[in-house]
Every structure is written in structure tokens, then in C-alpha cells.
Amino acid sequence: MPTYLPLMANAYHPATFQDRGGAVAFTTPMLAGSRVRDNPRRGKELVIHNPSGDRGVYVLPLPGVRDQYRPTVHDVVLLQRIGELRTIDPATIRKAAWGVAREGLAGPEARMAAEAVTEADRQHAMMSEFRLLASLIQQVEPSSTPVTAELAEAEALQRRGFGVLTRLGRSFGRSGHELGQALSELALLFAPTGAAPDDAQARCPRLIVQLRQTRSEIREAFGRAELGATGGGGLARSIVASADIVLACAATALAAARDMAGDPVTLLARWFGNRRDVVGTATRCEWFLDGWEQICLLWQADADLQARLAALFEMAQIIPILPSEAMQWSPGPLPPTALSPSIHVPSHNDDWRIGGNAVRLIDRNERMRAMSL
């Protein structure tokens, strides 16, 4: 029988993003803000906030979650799928979550959203590949006719690309097919950040816009003296401060990923030389933003300021802690509060998220799933 691992009070400082784990869009209120990580010795684990809302986390093996928290059907199936994943990162968890939503287990709205998101992801991956290919052609044949990464020009682009990849393959000591395969893999990898410097439709830039907007709305709402002086005002300032740190880091990481994608010849060379380094740079932005979408959605779930003020307490409870490795990736020195947030919202009991209230919250969480990117 799986058991709780000891509560890691105060001492919870994940070293890496992988240690921190990936955020999961659970619909069970008790699982809000919890993450899944892969422990090389113990297998996959759930890292869950101290249920009292105080400092520290609980860590329990994934199979123990069903007994311990009685999750929703959606979450049980999602945990099974996550258990089968080979790699745990924001992209694989997200794909698994949309897969479960597509089966309708988070309601009809989330199912429709899942279908739309899957199609959008496919389009983004395709556009990302076209952009990488167009950029590669331009780099290898700078004096040739300019290429456009338009869907309408796809056939011509692929024809020219095939020739370029074959020629480039010789200098790499690889076949054109191998390079084509690598380019497809890179396109998938860079789809969330966008392979072009001005791609506003990719997921990461959209998440950054969403977080910026949420941050501005919180600031605007709590800039008013009467709200700013409340307990909610204090939380709002803390959330905004954390969002500011993450936004700066995410913007830098996004620029780094796009810089890398902007030089496809070097990118291919690095892909064959040090794949891990490329994956690290390409996914850095996603790791920084991981878990923040849920916070934005809690704010956006209701346009009414009163509901938002109440949601602030839930948002503050699930602010992602930054791991120590974030310091290497940050554009500037990180304040100590970034690694060990001072916000704590002790919950006097669980009445607000069990019984009839749980039914209401699950319904809201399912609607939030339908709003996700």
C-alpha cells in the first residue's frame, strides 16, 4: 500500500525544474496546484502542497493518489496516462491531459476545447516546420529567390527544402532524410515557442500575454486604496511580484529559444552534437511558465471583481516555487523570495473544497479546462 512520504516542511527547495515536477490540470479541488515528477529511484510521484496551506509539500507515489484523495474520474484516468509517460515535462503532461479531456471526462466544453487545441497544435507544429525549413533554405542559399513559410506554398517549399537538406546532409555526414527527420523533431520541440521571432500565435507567447494581462488586471484592481489595504491586497502584491519575476525569466527564455531557431544550420549541428542542450533551451520558457496558466484561469474564470478577490486566495496557494537552477537561467539576480515564497494562505479547514463545495469547484475547474491554451 503506497504511503505518504514525510512532509518536507520549509526545506522544500527543488534544485531543478524536473525536481519541481510538471503542473497537472487536475479537476479535483484537493489536488489544485500539485505536480508530478519522475524520481529515478522511487518512480513517478505527486508533489502536493501542504493541505493546511502552510509551508512545505507532501510527496506520495502516483498510485497512492487515488486512495488518498478520491480524485475525479478525469484525474484518475489522467494519472494513469501520466504513469505511462516516458518523460515528464510540461509538454508531455499537457498532451496527456488534452487526450483525457478529448474523451469527454472533463465535460463537453473541455472536449470541444481539446479537439480545437489538438488541431491548433498540429497547425503550429506544421508552421514551425515550414518556418525552420524556409529559414534553412535562406541560410544555405542566401542568393536564391526568397521563400515564404505559407501553407499555400507548402509543396514548393518542401521541394526546395529536400534539395537543400540533401546538399547540407553531405557536410553533416548524414542523409537528407536524417536531416529532414531532425527538422521535424525540432519543429515539434520549437512549436510552443514559435520558430519565427514574431510568432504571436504559439503557445508560450500567448501564455506570456495571458500572464501579463492577469498581472495588470490584479495590479489595477488592487491599486485602489480600499482594496490594497486588505489581506487580499497583500496577496495581490505578492502574486504580482512573483509574476514579474517569472515574466522576465520567460521572456528571456523565449528570446533564447527563438535565437536558436533562427539559425537552423547551427541548430541542426547542435541537435546531432548535444541534443539535451537544445531541448533545455527550447523548453526553458515552458518550464518557467508551467503552473501559471492555472493561476491566470482562476482569475479569468469570473469577470466579477468580487469573485476574483475571493479567487485570489486560491491563486496564492498554488504559486509555483522556482527551483535553484532558475538562477542560471534568469536575466538578473533572483530575490530570495522567488525561491522560497513568503505567501502562505493557511486554510482553516477543507470545508471549502469538500462535499457540496467540491461539486461546485469541479464544475468550475472543468470550465477552466475548456479555457486553457
Place this chain on the structure above:
Amino acid sequence: MAKEHPDLRDLRREVAQAQDAQVRRVVETIDAMTSRSDADELLVPLRPRLERLHVPHPLRLPRLLFVPLDPLLVSPKQWRIGEHTLPRTVIVPMTRIVERALGAEAEVIKQAIRARTTADIELICTIGAKLWPLAATALASSEVPDRWGETGLSEKLFPALAAQVAALLHQSPALDLLVVETANGLMPPDRYRIEAMARAVTTACAEALPMLVILLVSRLPRAAGVLYDLATRRSLMGLNAGIEDATSLLLNRFERSDVLVANKGLSVFTQSVHRVATLLAELDHEHASRTRREQIRALRQRLYGDCQARFKSSMQDAFVGPLHAAATGAPDAAIGRPEDAARALRILEAEGRSIGVSAAYQDMMAEAVQAVEALPPAQAVTLTDRVRLLEILAGSETALAVLECASVSADP
């Protein structure tokens, strides 16, 4: 006070028996009148229903000013000195005082609330936060206004009433924030802020303390427990009597009312049950008098009966009927309706269980589950739809058993 005209009496009786839709039209018509005079009397028997019907009213300065004091407002006929309520007739003369004191600012507020209704909670809170303290200052220093006679009250009563209204309006923005911050139930009511409010009202106008208690527990039932605890402090001795008076008034109102909770849609009903059940549970404090606790027990019994009756009727009307319609693929019969109803029933069940015996709900819930399980295989209601309904009604483990069983039988 003038004797009531027989025609008005008959009309009031007729209005009192009107259907909900007719009541809404009556309210709209009266709200549109520039001078309401006797027409307001027509609303007296409807007031408990209006609250349950959630009828929005046009937002005007007098309404905006007195919104925070709504639970205290009664008709002039019901008003008695020392009962810790306010006669509605004070609204207009007191608003005139505030309007005069505000000068140009009053016009700005009027513009801001033009064409808005009492449903615009955010606007009310935002503008109210500025208006109420200013109004409180104006009222606290005001002389008896010229047309005070229109209220039918003695001039001697004005200073006391104005002081009470001023003391309460001063605390209204703080009370609003307290209510909003605790709306999702995550945080308990802030003891220190409640204490600060009670102390401020005691200092400004001790007679208004029971009124503050009424406002607090009406809007934030969970504040009752905090108030009982605070009342044990020597420095807040007056609070005990205030709680007793306020509790008496609120419970008597419940007793007099034909129905305890909103009889509108199922979800409004469950919200209303939650509020009343929480209020009764909080008032049933160990420090409450024996008489009060017995009164509360009787009301809980009534509430329990209401919940059960509503559960039974809604299960058929809102759940089983629409579920069968969805299963037969009837036009306009989507699975969303029974799913919403299942959710509301499940919430109602949780509320019902917290009030009384849970066995009765077990049987009724089992009936609802049976209705889902007995559905013939139909494309219109998929396996996922059934699993979700069972999850809402009987919990995730029951639903997972069905899902896992279906997966096993689908395997070759």
C-alpha cells in the same frame, strides 16, 4: 398615520397572491415611478418573496446609499422603537441630506449609476466605498431635515436614527470587503476586523451594535461564531445583548416567513439552503440561550423538510424527466440539463445531510443512480455521459467501476 384606503387593501391582497412573473412586472412598474408614495405599500407583503426572486431594481442614489443596510429596512408599519430596524420612510429624507452635502459629487455618482441595476454588485461596491463614509459624515452632523414629517416619525427620533445609520454606513466598505474575501469559504471571517467594526460602532453609536450584528450575520453567517466569542470580552460587554437582539429578530423573521428558502430554480434553492443552514448552525452557538437553540432546532427541522421535499420533486422534474428526454434523442434535450440537475441535487444532498438525517438522502440518491443505470443503451447518452452522471451522483469510485467494467468488456 392615515387610514388605509379599502381599494389599496384589496389591491395589496391581490398582488400578494400574484404569480412570480406578475410580481416582477409589479416591481418594474413601481420602480419606474418617480413618486412611489402608497405604491410602496403594495410591495410590503412581497418583500420576502422579492429577496428570493432576486429581482434587480434600477440603481438610484437612495437605493445605492441604503443597499448595505437592506437587511434592516422594514415598512413604517412594522417599525418599532428598539427593534433594531429602520423604517423605509427615512430613505428619502436622509438621501436628501447626503445629496446636499455631496454637492457636485452627487451628480457624478448619479451619472455613474444611470441605467444600472442592483445586480451591478461591483459598481455598487466601488462607488459605495466612497459614498458611504461621506454620507455617514453628513448624516452624523445633520439637523432634522425640512421634510422629515413625511416619514410619519417624530422629530425627536431623527438624531438617534441618523446616528445609527451614520455609524453603520461608516463600516459598510469594511463589511463589504470582509464578505467578498471570505466568499469562497477558504478563509474564516477575520476576527480582528470584525472586532474593529464592533468597537467602532460601539464608540460612534452603541445603539447601532445589534444592527451591525444583523448586517454581519445576514451577509456573512460565519461571523456569528466570531461575534459570540468576542462577546465574552469585558470590553465588548454590550455585544452579548446585541447578539441576542439580532438573533431574535432574524429567527423571528424566519419563523414568520411562509418559506425559509428561495423557491426558484434548483441551483438558487441550494444556494439559499446553504446560506440559511450556515446561519442556523452558526447561531446555534454554545453561548446562545436555551430558548434560541430550541427555536433554531425547530427551524432546522423545517429546513430539513423543505430540502427533502425539493429533492424529491426536483429529482423527477429536473433530472429523471430530462435524462429520459436526452436518452431518446428528443430535440432540445441535451445531456447538459440532467448533468446540471445532478450537480444541484448532489449539492442539495450535501446540504440536507448537514442539517438532518442522511439515510433519507441515501435512498433518494440511490433512486437517481438507478435511473442512470437503467437507461437503455442509446447513442444519445454515451458511456462517458453516464460515467459523468454517476460520478456526480454517487462519487468517482462508482463511476470508475462502470468505466473499468466497460473497458474490460470492450477488450477482445
